[in-house]
Amino acid sequence: MTSAVTTIPVTGDTEYEVIVGRGILGRVPEVLGDRVNKVLIVHTPTVGRLAEELRASLQQKYAQVLLAEVPDAEAAKRVEVAAFCWQILGQADFTRTDAVIGLGGGAVTDLAGFVAATWLRGVKLVQIPTTVLGMVDASVGGKTGINTAEGKNLVGAFYAPSAVLCDIELLATLPKNEILAGFAEVAKCGFIAEPEILQLLEANVDRATDPGTPEFQRVVELAIGVKARVVSEDFREGGLREILNYGHTLGHAIEHAERYQWRHGVAISIGMMYAAELGRMAGSLSDEAVERHRNILSSLTLPLVYPAGRWPGLLAAMQRDKKARAGMLRFIVLDDIAKPRVLAGVDESVLQFAYQEIAN
Ligand SMILES: NC(=O)c1ccc[n+]([C@@H]2O[C@H](COP(=O)([O-])OP(=O)(O)OC[C@H]3O[C@@H](n4cnc5c(N)ncnc54)[C@H](O)[C@@H]3O)[C@@H](O)[C@H]2O)c1
Numbered sequence: 001m002t003s004a005v006t007t008i009p010v011t012g013d014t015e016y017e018v019i020v021g022r023g024i025l026g027r028v029p030e031v032l033g034d035r036v037n038k039v040l041i042v043h044t045p046t047v048g049r050l051a052e053e054l055r056a057s058l059q060q061k062y063a064q065v066l067l068a069e070v071p072d073a074e075a076a077k078r079v080e081v082a083a084f085c086w087q088i089l090g091q092a093d094f095t096r097t098d099a100v101i102g103l104g105g106g107a108v109t110d111l112a113g114f115v116a117a118t119w120l121r122g123v124k125l126v127q128i129p130t131t132v133l134g135m136v137d138a139s140v141g142g143k144t145g146i147n148t149a150e151g152k153n154l155v156g157a158f159y160a161p162s163a164v165l166c167d168i169e170l171l172a173t174l175p176k177n178e179i180l181a182g183f184a185e186v187a188k189c190g191f192i193a194e195p196e197i198l199q200l201l202e203a204n205v206d207r208a209t210d211p212g213t214p215e216f217q218r219v220v221e222l223a224i225g226v227k228a229r230v231v232s233e234d235f236r237e238g239g240l241r242e243i244l245n246y247g248h249t250l251g252h253a254i255e256h257a258e259r260y261q262w263r264h265g266v267a268i269s270i271g272m273m274y275a276a277e278l279g280r281m282a283g284s285l286s287d288e289a290v291e292r293h294r295n296i297l298s299s300l301t302l303p304l305v306y307p308a309g310r311w312p313g314l315l316a317a318m319q320r321d322k323k324a325r326a327g328m329l330r331f332i333v334l335d336d337i338a339k340p341r342v343l344a345g346v347d348e349s350v351l352q353f354a355y356q357e358i359a360n
């Protein structure tokens with residue numbers, strides 16, 4: 001079992017490392033490099049103390065280290081909040097050799113990434129995720145962005161970080177329900193590509209989801225490995241990368257329907273149950289594999305069902321999904337565990353029929 005520091009490379013269009021370990025924040029200056037002069041740390045109030053500590057440690061080396069405290073969770077992913085960060089960067093005369101650090105959950109790393117991508121058309125970005133979801137998914141792979149009134153992540157840029165530091169000790173303050181919400185994306189990596197993740201969850205879900213155990217570090221590293229391999233092959237989502245959207249077509253529609261008050265992983269859990277049912281009805285996924293989804297997601301105490309009457313609104317929201325082509329919905333489904341593919345052109349009646357299987 002893993003316990004030391006592990007480095008997972010991301011290659012392809014852009015090359016950087018995802019460093020996973022405990023107590024590794026001392027490596028921030030090393031990953032920022034020598035040319036950086038000023039640093040902006042974007043963070044939420046929930047990690048305010050950590051942001052202050054990081055600022056104090058970096059102040060010895062850099063000319064200016066500023067904090068941008070942004071609203072919590074999805075409220076951070078708004079254009080007004082990006083504008084607030086741009087204002088700080090502008091007033092402090094940040095140049096192309098300066099850097100932005102995203103310190104927080106996936107919402108913050110998405111926002112900070114977007115700010116770094118757009119300021120002067122791109123400044124250095126280091127991601128320091130402080131949630132499980134941020135570590136295994138949001139901070140890796142360079143999808144950055146914000147939401148609009150019409151939908152989730154509709155404005156953004158592909159913009160890779162220079163490094164990602166996943167310090168498991170930072171999860172000490174993260175509530176258990178947030179850890180479990182992040183495990184929706186961990187399980188996703190298991191379903192689409194990495195059966196060992198599923199085996200570890202099935203063997204002992206309590207140990208696998210406890211940040212103090214070696215099993216936890218192992219599943220986190222396996223999930224990061226899946227993401228790193230996929231984005232290394234297809235950074236701009238020309239094909240393969242779409243598999244990372246497993247469960248997201250319906251999941252994003254649920255987040256929109258819930259006005260972004262639900263955690264992403266919670267919505268994605270229902271989305272994966274739906275994708276599994278669709279895979280069974282319109283594809284070739286076995287009953288056992290669908291049951292495996294149900295068992296694993298419920299062992300993580302994640303929801304599996306959504307109200308029946310919401311279908312018309314969800315369908316309308318799904319029409320705006322980024323995977324849709326010429327109005328035709330596309331879903332990621334599985335032919336088997338670790339055998340994902342795109343399913344397109346399915347009759348609306350089949351989509352609704354699959355929804356009935358997860359409706360309560
Ligand atoms: N860019 C990508 O590839 C990608 C991938 C997956 C998800 N996402 C995005 O990530 C977001 C979800 O991320 P999330 O689940 O991390 O949610 P989040 O960022 O909203 O964080 C969840 C909660 O945990 C709090 N928190 C964060 N770190 C903490 C800590 N160490 N201790 C105590 N509290 C802490 C946050 O303040 C927030 O209240 C969504 O916007 C989703 O769209 C992006």
Ligand SMILES: O=C(O)C(=O)C[C@@H](O)[C@H](O)[C@H](O)COP(=O)(O)O
Nearest residue numbers: 137141143152153241244245248322
């Ligand atoms: O990295 C990807 O690619 C993903 O699809 C990962 C998803 O878990 C993530 O939620 C992503 O932000 C979704 O992107 P979107 O382009 O469908 O909004």
Ligand SMILES: [Zn+2]
Nearest residue numbers: 185248264268
């Ligand atoms: Zn996701």
